[in-house]
Amino acid sequence: MSEQVINIEIDGQPIKARKGEMIMQAADREGIYIPRFCYHDKLSVAANCRMCLIEAEKSPKPLPACATPVTEGMKIYTRSVKALAAQRASMEFLLINHPLDCPICDQGGECELQDLAMGYGRDIARFAEKKRVIKDENIGPLISTFMTRCIYCTRCVRFGQEIAGIQELGDTGRGERSRIGTYIGRSVDHELSGNVIDLCPVGALNSKPFKMHGRGWEMTQTESISPHDCIGSNLYGHVLRGELMRVVPKANQDVNENWISDRDRFSYTGIASNERLLNPMIKKDGAWLTADWETALTAAAGALREAHGDAGVLASPSSTVEELYLLQKLARSLGIHSIDTRLRQADFRDDEFEPVYPWLGVSLAEIEAQDSVLVIGSNARKEVPLLAHRLRKAALRGAAVMFLNPRHYEFLHPVAAEITAASGDLPDTLAAILKAALGRKSAPTHLKDVLKSQEVDDQHRKVAEHLLKGERKSILLGHLAQQHPRYADLRSLAAALADITGARLGYVPQGANTPGAWLAGAVPHRLPGGRKAPLKGLDANGMFAEARRKYLLMGIEPEFDCWNSSAAMHALHDAEAVVMITPFVSERMKQYATVLLPGATFAETSGSYVNAEGRWQSFSGMTQPLGESRPGWKILRVLGNFCGAAGFDYSSSEEVLKEVKAATEGVNPDTVFKGSRIVTAGEKPKGYQRIAEVPLYSTDMLVRRAAPLQQTRDADNRWLRLSPADAKKLGVAEGEQLSADDGLASVELPVLVDASVAPGDVFLAAGIPETAAFGAFHMQLQLAKPE
């Protein structure tokens, strides 16, 4: 659009407008409200509701403000007799088929149609004929439909086409028989699909879990931050009688724009799970007893003090900055140096070369403006849905978005290059891309040997060319790369590639607060503010490989959250004490825990997160913690007192935050990571190799207990994903059962044949009950047909 400024007049008020923009845009900017249903500033113009008709001088007929460009000297009247008559007529048409069921409609009280009908509707309908009725479809566990209320604004249809990138809802039939739906009654599965609930101006598409649970005007609204991924989506929580009833997005164009992922929107349904831990509990002679806080804290403090440093401390990377700061302060004051939040990482060889904290390297908004992006090891859509959305916007703008992955993942945008390689070959493939980028330049000395043996093909060259062109370039290491057994090699090669091409190296942090965890010092090799720890403890994997006497776990279930769940289970079962600060408890956790301290969920605590771009965002609690549970920072503060640690006299989480801020003052993330010089010649793994993906709705404790999310298609992950060659060799067809054995556990699961999987690789999800007994994310498997 041209930036040329022209003068127009709306309702007698002279205003400046950009040439070519629509009247609606100019009016919105000036705060002049024109009624609308189909117009939305994030979607294309449809001009089908006709509610925004206005009068313009020299135009004999009313014009739709959303689809009429401004012109120099234009005089617009939004409230003139003619404009109002046109708007009233539009409203009368819209109400012909709209049911008068506002009293039983979930949208009642927050309905755009209801609001405007108050102003424009007639008190008596002239239309005496029958209203058309539409049979509802079941479009899945998240969105309820009541399509008789639909006014065909097509916002939901355009959302699918333009924002999600896949059209799942459409307008079928015609005339009076036209309807919005899937036509075949299938579920709507996109990871951002819940946003159509907000977009729908009437009560046709509503939140299914919230159905009939409350009215807009009864609830109080509190701001919060999503605890599920590194975007730090801004949320509003709506609370009724002390209960969080629903979560909606708070628009923040720099962070989540107008959207939130379904994970952010519906995870609240897990808060009151029947696995919620409501009282402190201690295990005595193998039996669980409910205890008061003092007894439980005394037991916990005793266990930790007696460890004499021989303990492991692990916390969720979605814990708040305040919690993580107190956790490491407590641990270190007790001489415990093994503290970590990198639960799903296995390769820590290059710890010392790490930046102050892992982050994207650019802001979220800048992702959109990149010329080329190479994403290494990431199913972006299912790892961080709104990051994938930014990548999609970049690709639609013309950026070369490229992927290097162990198998094909579906991306809903043009992909400039997609290289899939066996998981074990990912470092070599990255080396080949590096070799292609080097061209005639000589390789860095530490990489000479590794690069010598690489064969460069056209695909490698294509990726290299895209990265060499252009100004703004990014290389991102995704979750699959971070979980790779040779992560240090991948990072070293990626850093070298970034160096050669002038790209920025970035990370897709896990959880909501990995950058915050690093800044708070919740890693074994760094103190708060990124200072080097004088005494480096064991990392997340090491503290199970070398079993500790005692453990303190915060906000995690190691069987689902750790890289090597079976090693974790063995170490925890054998430990003398396992103190857990946790909002939830399962029967499995009760087997290894010894003290259970009920923690609060994100909805019940104040705190701060640092997102993938290094943005600090603080939030307050939306509700009181359930039962006897308490916010994590309060538990840790009192536990600190019980342990006799100094400096644990905080009266608010803000005080803790102030201390963290002081410790991190002036700390800036490195913009260019040099990477280590670690590169090992890769040994090709033998036999079938398990590769664990963490599914979208298995990432953390709360999500795993959100029932509606667990009913979605994305939650169905009981599959052994094999190459066609291996399926043939094993004599199994898709859907048939196969037994997988890692020497520790054996499980029978159905087979899914995927042509993009390399022979020898077997994808088997982590974070789901079926594989909880299994060992590491990457390990050798025996596969056989069941007896």
Place this chain on the structure above:
Amino acid sequence: MATTPVSTLSKHVRQVIDEALKKYPEGRQRSAVFDALREVQHENHGYLTVELMDAVAAYLKLEPIKIYEVASFYSMFETKPVGRHSISVCTNISCMLRGADEILAHIEKKLGIKLGESTPDGRIYLKREEECLAACAGAPMMMVDHKYYENLTPDGIDRILEDLK
């Protein structure tokens, strides 16, 4: 995306689609949906199934809903099984003035079915609500399969119906 294999489509249909695609710029394969559906419907006894529409979607690399939208909008496409021969009686203004309503009533009585229904033997489908077919000079008129019959009389209609096997 569509899961039905494109192999559900006959070689001929695929040729027709490929031919149609040549008429449109790359990335505008949506424009070929109409040609594709017409041919698929023709080969499938005059109606479309979800499976066939999914196959067209897969072949054109479009979301299936985009095909359903087209198929359900246009009156030329049938999405439920219908009789072998399709009869469309024009009831628009010229034909109406020339007695289309009586013609229609005669056909309904003769076949024992109402508009939108097929005869139980699967021989004839009486299409619902056909609009002006641009043959006003020969009103009243009807279209049988793809052929126009004009200046209709009850006797003439009986002969036409008898000829439909």
